Amino acid sequence: MIEFKQVEIKKGQQHCHIQDWVLATHQHVCVIAGDNSPSLIADWLCDEAALIQGEISGLPATIGVVSLGIQQQLYAAQKAADETDLTNEVDPGSTVYELLREINNDAAQIEQAIDDCGLSKLRDRGFFLLSTGETRRLMLARAILSCPQLLVLDEPYAGLDKVYQRQLSELLVRLSQDYQLVMITSREQEIPTCFTHIALFDEQHLHSSFAREQWINHPLRQQWQALAGEVSQQVANVLQQARCEQDNYDPLFAIYNGRVAYHDGVVFEHLNWQISAGEHWQVRGPNGCGKSTLLNLIFGDHPQCYSNQIDIFGHRRGSGESIWQIKQRIGMVSSALHLQYRVNVKAVDVIISGFYDSIGLYQQPTVSEQEQARQWLKLLHMEAVADSGFRSLSYGQQRLLLIARALIKQPLILLLDEPCQGLDYLNRKIVLQALSLVASLSITQMVYVSHHDDEAIDGITHFIDFIPAENGEGYRPQLIHP
Numbered sequence: 001m002i003e004f005k006q007v008e009i010k011k012g013q014q015h016c017h018i019q020d021w022v023l024a025t026h027q028h029v030c031v032i033a034g035d036n037s038p039s040l041i042a043d044w045l046c047d048e049a050a051l052i053q054g055e056i057s058g059l060p061a062t063i064g065v066v067s068l069g070i071q072q073q074l075y076a077a078q079k080a081a082d083e084t085d086l087t088n089e090v091d092p093g094s095t096v097y098e099l100l101r102e103i104n105n106d107a108a109q110i111e112q113a114i115d116d117c118g119l120s121k122l123r124d125r126g127f128f129l130l131s132t133g134e135t136r137r138l139m140l141a142r143a144i145l146s147c148p149q150l151l152v153l154d155e156p157y158a159g160l161d162k163v164y165q166r167q168l169s170e171l172l173v174r175l176s177q178d179y180q181l182v183m184i185t186s187r188e189q190e191i192p193t194c195f196t197h198i199a200l201f202d203e204q205h206l207h208s209s210f211a212r213e214q215w216i217n218h219p220l221r222q223q224w225q226a227l228a229g230e231v232s233q234q235v236a237n238v239l240q241q242a243r244c245e246q247d248n249y250d251p252l253f254a255i256y257n258g259r260v261a262y263h264d265g266v267v268f269e270h271l272n273w274q275i276s277a278g279e280h281w282q283v284r285g286p287n288g289c290g291k292s293t294l295l296n297l298i299f300g301d302h303p304q305c306y307s308n309q310i311d312i313f314g315h316r317r318g319s320g321e322s323i324w325q326i327k328q329r330i331g332m333v334s335s336a337l338h339l340q341y342r343v344n345v346k347a348v349d350v351i352i353s354g355f356y357d358s359i360g361l362y363q364q365p366t367v368s369e370q371e372q373a374r375q376w377l378k379l380l381h382m383e384a385v386a387d388s389g390f391r392s393l394s395y396g397q398q399r400l401l402l403i404a405r406a407l408i409k410q411p412l413i414l415l416l417d418e419p420c421q422g423l424d425y426l427n428r429k430i431v432l433q434a435l436s437l438v439a440s441l442s443i444t445q446m447v448y449v450s451h452h453d454d455e456a457i458d459g460i461t462h463f464i465d466f467i468p469a470e471n472g473e474g475y476r477p478q479l480i481h482p
């Protein structure tokens with residue numbers, strides 16, 4: 001059995017306190033939290049956080065960890081190995097197969113992990129080219145290949161499409177027969193049957209642990225739900241008050257016969273779509289169908305922007321428009337942006353950087369910009385970390401800052417590519433309810449991506465579904481609207 005006694009784990013400004021916690025060998029524990037503190041356990045297991053007090057005993061010799069923190073580590077290692085700055089080429093990163101072999105050389109075990117995690121078509125694809133869900137599946141395969149006795153999974157469902165969510169649940173049930181599982185999750189709908197116990201964390205402390213059946217009526221759950229309603233309303237109020245006169249465009253964006261393809265095949269084609277005034281859209285479809293690609297075509301960051309016929313805010317893309325003026329009217333939150341945001345500027349400056357569309361802050365902000373950023377920190381209950389470095393914060397706190405960064409400039413279009421990834425139970429509820437208010441009050445127009453049914457945003461009535469093409473080559477869009 002694993003035992004925590006008077007433990008305090010610390011990383012930067014984050015703490016996790018566990019007075020007394022015993023995980024019996026037969027228990028599979030699901031951790032739910034009102035903050036990101038339990039992620040520090042995963043961080044400590046990867047030498048990314050320090051045990052500054054107490055004792056943790058009974059840990060097995062091999063432990064596998066899947067977390068967004070570990071993914072950031074691998075991204076940093078791959079970037080460090082990237083020497084293309086010298087050669088002026090784009091580095092795809094190590095291939096999926098190389099990254100699996102790095103963990104375990106046994107060919108049969110690698111094949112099993114490839115099969116379990118749906119990586120067979122991706123074995124030769126470079127790390128930097130993988131989509132969000134493809135990267136998550138790679139991280140899971142690496143953890144399984146370490147043959148762990150204990151598997152710690154921090155938000156393993158984040159980024160997985162519906163098919164792989166189901167496959168992961170089945171896989172966890174199978175793995176639970178051989179390994180002990182600890183899963184940190186903000187998604188109560190997605191707790192596989194093999195989890196027998198729940199541990200609740202609140203305000204950086206282990207609050208309680210109990211049998212799974214007691215969760216649904218737990219008082220803390222009701223309390224969090226009420227709090228989420230209150231805070232999300234405050235967020236919507238601030239956005240509504242700050243609203244100023246903006247130019248009107250109709251449509252805001254249009255793409256004609258859109259197509260994206262690489263040397264190894266088509267991602268999607270035949271996309272005729274526009275965002276008309278007042279519409280909010282959700283883009284749906286399996287991992288790798290081109291959702292993030294489409295959002296990057298809107299944002300202007302995709303290399304195939306100019307081989308497509310695109311109109312944005314009344315300009316034909318590529319007709320001499322100022323890309324910065326266009327970007328100023330678009331807010332973006334995505335995992336790719338999160339991974340690229342590797343500078344260690346102060347939390348308050350991360351929010352201000354939204355005004356300048358920069359990663360980091362290189363200009364002297366105005367007094368009004370500074371005041372607005374402070375107001376956001378207050379709303380997010382993050383005033384205490386205003387001057388802390390971005391990198392010293394938890395993944396979820398970083399994500400909240402990036403959401404505020406996208407909203408602060410009152411964009412005409414808000415691109416939200418799985419915005420809730422990494423948020424804890426409470427903040428996920430706050431962000432989703434706030435976005436529902438933002439959509440129904442038409443404060444900005446949204447293009448939203450999520451794979452999770454419980455992350456629906458009220459007010460979104462228009463959908464693009466990417467479905468596999470009949471000829472087996474890539475995906476075809478299907479537009480659904482009232």
Ligand SMILES: Nc1ncnc2c1ncn2[C@@H]1O[C@H](COP(=O)(O)OP(=O)(O)OP(=O)(O)O)[C@@H](O)[C@H]1O
Nearest residue numbers: 129130131132133134262287288289290291292293
């Ligand atoms: N340079 C490239 N060469 C080949 N394939 C690429 C390249 N860049 C991206 N891809 C592939 O394009 C596909 C679309 O990627 P995209 O990130 O848009 O998918 P997605 O629908 O957002 O997926 P997810 O649900 O996992 O986030 C992926 O299969 C990705 O691996």
